[in-house]
Amino acid sequence: MIFLKNGTWIDWQSLEFKKTDILVEEGPDGKILFNPDPERTGHVKAIDCSGKLITRSFANGHHHSYSALARGMPAPKKNPVNFLEILHYIWWNLDKALDLEMIRLSALVTAMSCAKNGVTFVIDHHASPFAIEGSLEILAQAFEEVGVGHLLCYEISDRDGQDIARKGLAETATYLQKRQGLVGLHASFTVGNDTLKQAVDLALAANSGIHIHVAEDKSDEEDCIRHYQMRVIERLESAGALQFSKTILAHCLHLDDRERNLVERSPAWVVQNMESNLNNSVGFFTSKGLGSRIMLGTDGMHSDILRSAQAAFFSGHNFDSIDYGETYRRFRNVHHYLSKNGFSGDSANNLVVLSYDTPTPLTSSNFLEHFLFGFEASDVTHVISRGKLIVESGNLLTVKEQEILAEAQLQAVRLWKKMK
Ligand SMILES: [Zn+2]
Numbered sequence: 482m483i484f485l486k487n488g489t490w491i492d493w494q495s496l497e498f499k500k501t502d503i504l505v506e507e508g509p510d511g512k513i514l515f516n517p518d519p520e521r522t523g524h525v526k527a528i529d530c531s532g533k534l535i536t537r538s539f540a541n542g543h544h545h546s547y548s549a550l551a552r553g554m555p556a557p558k559k560n561p562v563n564f565l566e567i568l569h570y571i572w573w574n575l576d577k578a579l580d581l582e583m584i585r586l587s588a589l590v591t592a593m594s595c596a597k598n599g600v601t602f603v604i605d606h607h608a609s610p611f612a613i614e615g616s617l618e619i620l621a622q623a624f625e626e627v628g629v630g631h632l633l634c635y636e637i638s639d640r641d642g643q644d645i646a647r648k649g650l651a652e653t654a655t656y657l658q659k660r661q662g663l664v665g666l667h668a669s670f671t672v673g674n675d676t677l678k679q680a681v682d683l684a685l686a687a688n689s690g691i692h693i694h695v696a697e698d699k700s701d702e703e704d705c706i707r708h709y710q711m712r713v714i715e716r717l718e719s720a721g722a723l724q725f726s727k728t729i730l731a732h733c734l735h736l737d738d739r740e741r742n743l744v745e746r747s748p749a750w751v752v753q754n755m756e757s758n759l760n761n762s763v764g765f766f767t768s769k770g771l772g773s774r775i776m777l778g779t780d781g782m783h784s785d786i787l788r789s790a791q792a793a794f795f796s797g798h799n800f801d802s803i804d805y806g807e808t809y810r811r812f813r814n815v816h817h818y819l820s821k822n823g824f825s826g827d828s829a830n831n832l833v834v835l836s837y838d839t840p841t842p843l844t845s846s847n848f849l850e851h852f853l854f855g856f857e858a859s860d861v862t863h864v865i866s867r868g869k870l871i872v873e874s875g876n877l878l879t880v881k882e883q884e885i886l887a888e889a890q891l892q893a894v895r896l897w898k899k900m901k
Contacts, residue, residue, distance in 0.1 A: 482504060483869075484505075484522045485832075487530055487531045488535040489534050491535070491845075492536075493537035505868050506868050510828060511867060512830065534834070534835040537829075538600065539598070541600050541778055543752040544605045547587055550575075550590075557574065563700075577611055577900075580611075580612045582892060583892045583896050584612060584616050584619055590889045593885065596627055597858075597864075598784050599835075600629070601871075602819065603631050603784075604778070614648065618660075621660060629871075630825075630867070632819070632824055633662045634664060635665050636649070636667045638666070638671040639676050643676075646676045664692070666692070672693075678720060690725035691725065695730040696713050698734075713740070714730075714739075723744070723747035726750075729751075730744065730750065731751075731752045741769065741770030744772065750814075754779065754789070755792045756788075756792045757780035766801065777811050777814075777815070786812070791853055805849035815827075828867060830865065837860045843855075
């Protein structure tokens with residue numbers, strides 16, 4: 482147990498403020514107790530939180546830890562001029578070269594970065610077509626070593642052939658027998674009907690859902706119309722992929738009104754990844770007609786979901802109906818997605834302690850302005866995950882950060898050399 486003394490609690494749902502001591506119980510179902518009985522706090526590790534803010538820690542609705550070793554890599558052999566070329570010359574070149582050791586380090590450095598940014602739960606979408614078997618368990622163990630909760634999937638695709646698609650299905654089936662997770666698909670344009678059907682069947686059998694990129698670029702819709710005479714959401718709906726409340730549709734940029742209506746009427750969730758969309762020049766997310774089940778992700782660009790929330794607002798308010806409150810609602814929706822679907826690891830005893838110096842008063846009534854224009858990941862001081870202190874005064878307690886970063890650099894050089 483941990484005893485947080487004399488901090489200011491901000492309720493993540495009501496935004497109510499209160500000065501309080503908090504006792505944090507450990508474990509997946511651990512609770513937090515306000516102003517606890519002093520008899521219970523005598524032998525517990527106490528942290529002075531005077532002048533600090535305490536609130537629920539953060540979670541990421543769509544991430545790719547497999548891309549962690551890409552930062553600073555040599556330029557591709559051809560400068561990509563559109564989204565499909567970005568995939569061909571960058572990401573599908575990188576993912577083919579990954580082996581299990583590179584995957585382990587990618588996951589460790591991603592989890593470390595998440596933890597230091599106050600993120601204690603990650604929904605990850607993994608691809609490594611020539612190192613599939615056992616990859617999800619390696620990811621899970623790496624996240625757990627750092628102390629970050631996870632909901633993983635393998636990005637099943639026919640893009641490298643049927644054989645590799647079958648291996649992706651097999652890895653998913655094996656993983657879902659022992660752990661919580663999703664059935665990952667890359668995107669409509671790289672998944673044939675047979676693989677799509679098998680993925681939906683697997684999600685049904687495992688009581689899971691589908692996690693797929695949807696209409697991230699116009700080309701996904703164009704391909705779907707050309708090959709299947711329907712649009713992407715229509716294809717997913719007719720295959721049964723939208724029937725699950727665990728289903729996650731990442732991006733959803735180029736949907737028409739009918740598709741938006743199908744998404745709204747389904748129990749599926751949408752993830753907005755603003756910075757990634759800006760970086761890939763694929764278009765702009767708008768929530769019009771999609772309903773309220775929208776959460777935020779970083780799409781592998783970085784692990785600072787607070788920054789992504791701010792980007793979602795600063796870019797989005799020019800063309801989407803997103804205001805301060807709606808930005809915060811999308812930022813926190815991931816907790817509702819996880820709890821309503823019964824996933825474990827994103828519990829009340831996941832907390833972040835912020836050292837936030839402000840030149841203006843901060844109250845319940847102007848919290849959202851501070852959230853968007855003031856808060857930074859560097860304010861994250863202590864992070865508690867499932868009741869365990871994993872970051873103290875900005876330093877990771879669970880793993881040796883510098884050693885892992887040095888090891889990751891060796892793996893990154895090895896990966897870059899292997900890439901064609
Ligand atoms: Zn993605």
